[in-house]
Amino acid sequence: MVDTNPNPKDLSDAELAQAVETAVREFLKNEGEAENALELGADQELWSQFDSLLIMELLVHLEERFGVPLNTGKLNPDDLKTIGRIRDVATRAIRAARPKTE
Amino acid sequence: MTTKPVSALQYYDAFEQALSALTKLRGEYRRHFGSSKKPPPAGYCWFKGVVSPDRHPDYAEWACDAAAELETQFLSPLARLEPRSVLDVGCGNGALLRRLASERRDLRLCGVNFQPAQVRVARELLRGTQAEIIEADFFVHKFQARFDLVCLVESAFHMPDKAELCRRIADVLAPGGEVWLLDILVGERAANVFDGLGRDQTLFNYIPRKDWLSHFGAHGIVETELLDLSSSVADFLQVSDVKVLRDQYLLPRMTSTFCEASALVTAEPEPSSSLELMVRIAVEYRRLSRLLRAGMLQYVLMRYRRGA
Numbered sequence: 001m002v003d004t005n006p007n008p009k010d011l012s013d014a015e016l017a018q019a020v021e022t023a024v025r026e027f028l029k030n031e032g033e034a035e036n037a038l039e040l041g042a043d044q045e046l047w048s049q050f051d052s053l054l055i056m057e058l059l060v061h062l063e064e065r066f067g068v069p070l071n072t073g074k075l076n077p078d079d080l081k082t083i084g085r086i087r088d089v090a091t092r093a094i095r096a097a098r099p100k101t102e
Numbered sequence: 103m104t105t106k107p108v109s110a111l112q113y114y115d116a117f118e119q120a121l122s123a124l125t126k127l128r129g130e131y132r133r134h135f136g137s138s139k140k141p142p143p144a145g146y147c148w149f150k151g152v153v154s155p156d157r158h159p160d161y162a163e164w165a166c167d168a169a170a171e172l173e174t175q176f177l178s179p180l181a182r183l184e185p186r187s188v189l190d191v192g193c194g195n196g197a198l199l200r201r202l203a204s205e206r207r208d209l210r211l212c213g214v215n216f217q218p219a220q221v222r223v224a225r226e227l228l229r230g231t232q233a234e235i236i237e238a239d240f241f242v243h244k245f246q247a248r249f250d251l252v253c254l255v256e257s258a259f260h261m262p263d264k265a266e267l268c269r270r271i272a273d274v275l276a277p278g279g280e281v282w283l284l285d286i287l288v289g290e291r292a293a294n295v296f297d298g299l300g301r302d303q304t305l306f307n308y309i310p311r312k313d314w315l316s317h318f319g320a321h322g323i324v325e326t327e328l329l330d331l332s333s334s335v336a337d338f339l340q341v342s343d344v345k346v347l348r349d350q351y352l353l354p355r356m357t358s359t360f361c362e363a364s365a366l367v368t369a370e371p372e373p374s375s376s377l378e379l380m381v382r383i384a385v386e387y388r389r390l391s392r393l394l395r396a397g398m399l400q401y402v403l404m405r406y407r408r409g410a
Contacts, residue, residue: 052296057389060396072398075295 008066008098016095020062021087027061028054028083042084055080062090068097110260111217114194116379119356124152124162135256135284135401136168137175137334147342149384153351168338172331173201176255176284176403183280185250186210191240191271192257196224196233203231212249214240241270248276254283262307265317272321278410281323286390287311287400289332296398308399318406327405332394335401339391341384348381356380 008016021042029037032050046055059080063070070093079089117134118125143160151161186209190198193213202211211233215221221237228235236243252271261267271281286308288296293310315325341347356377393399 053386053389053393056292056296056393056398060392060398063396072291072295073293077295080295 005065008068008094009101012100013091013095017087017091020066020090020094021083023062023065024058024083024086024090027058031057031061040083042087043082045081046083046086047081058086059090062086066090066094066098068094111219112379113383114220116356116376116383119376120149120153120352120380123355124155124166127155127162135172135335136165136170136338137172137331137401138164138168138338139171139334140164140167142168142337142340145342146337146340147347148339148387149341149347150351153347153355165338168334172284172335173198175329176253176282177201179282179405180206183251185279187247187249187276188212188251188253189214189245189249189274190253190255192254192260193224193235194255194257195220196228196235198253198255199224199233199235200227200231203228203233207232212236212245214238214243216240241266245274248274248279250276250279252279252281254281254285256284258283258285259306259308264307264309264313265320268314268317268321268323271318272323272408275323275408277408279408280326281318281404281406281408283402283404283406285402285404287314287402289393289397289400292398311400311402314404321408323406323408325404326407327403329403330400331403332397332400336391336394339387339394341388341391344381344384344388347384348377352377352380352384 006019008019011019025037025040028034028040028046028050032054034040034049040049059070059072070090075089079085142164146161146164147158148161148165150158151163151165155162188199188202188209188211190196190211190213193199193215196213199211199213202209209232211231212235213224213228213233214236215224216237216239218237221235224235252275258264258267275281286306288308288310290310293312311328318324390399394401
């Protein structure tokens with residue numbers, strides 16, 4: 001059976017980034033009712049499509065999904081503008097808290 | 103995707119329909135939030151309790167008690183302040199004024215609301231009391247006198263321009279007077295990123311505490327108390343499976359209780375649109391509960407005072 005919730009420690013940086021991006025897209029599809037969430041460009045502006053409460057909930061979802069608090073106090077609004085930027089800041093935070101197992 | 107905007111009137115009408123059984127059973131009026139020191143019963147879901155109090159009397163009981171407890175906490179400094187006059191801004195159906203009128207016959211009580219249909223309901227519920235309900239836009243209405251206490255119970259978050267709101271409150275607040283609010287803030291951990299959260303929506307607009315301090319401070323009105331009730335309100339707002347709620351609770355309630363609801367629903371709405379609106383509200387309640395628990399948002403009781 002495929003592990004759908006792997007431990008970040010067991011993933012390479014590229015795999016972790018992919019897992020984060022998938023989690024973001026699935027959340028937007030399921031909770032944001034965006035049927036096209038899986039096809040949205042990684043650099044496409046999100047704020048025009050989703051309300052800010054949903055983006056806030058997305059951060060909480062990522063925290064729960066990967067078991068890592070995101071230091072939202074240090075984010076700036078640009079960090080949350082696109083799927084790609086969310087993926088990058090979340091991946092960095094997760095990797096910092098859960099270093100890769102050598 | 104960004105959801106279709108709804109008016110506050112549509113929103114609250116749908117609520118009144120959903121709550122009609124509770125209104126009938128308990129004489130409860132529009133209490134959408136609560137906070138209790140007691141934990142909720144096992145399996146508690148606010149919607150199940152208020153939509154079907156006959157099926158879940160323990161949920162309904164706890165929710166009603168928690169709402170009353172929050173109201174009691176809100177009004178607890180009344181004896182200390184000893185106001186002679188109280189203004190309820192965005193008074194809805196007058197629930198707070200109803201309680202004040204029953205407890206303090208000596209108070210000058212006034213509610214202001216710009217929704218004609220809600221005003222009609224409030225006047226009906228407050229008939230025989232000293233409370234006056236003014237149908238007007240708070241931002242432009244000329245009041246005859248200032249007030250010792252101005253209350254905003256879950257109404258400020260409907261008003262997008264908080265700077266103007268605070269200016270207007272300063273206009274009507276007597277020297278030494280106080281402002282008491284129950285409202286939702288953008289939490290400190292999210293304030294940098296989500297400054298002015300909800301401005302992309304039409305119904306809710308949350309700001310961080312620092313903005314309230316700044317807006318009121320510009321008029322010599324200072325914070326005297328901030329009570330964070332997020333955790334207990336998150337408990338209150340718990341929502342279970344939305345599909346079950348829709349099919350087994352909201353659908354039967356929203357399509358069969360127009361007669362029960364008629365006293366409070368301001369206009370007979372389309373059942374299917376109200377049903378879908380309540381489903382959306384259930385999703386939003388679940389989201390709100392989650393964000394309150396995570397500290398992204400805060401449900402707070404705030405008190406401010408103007409210098410004498």
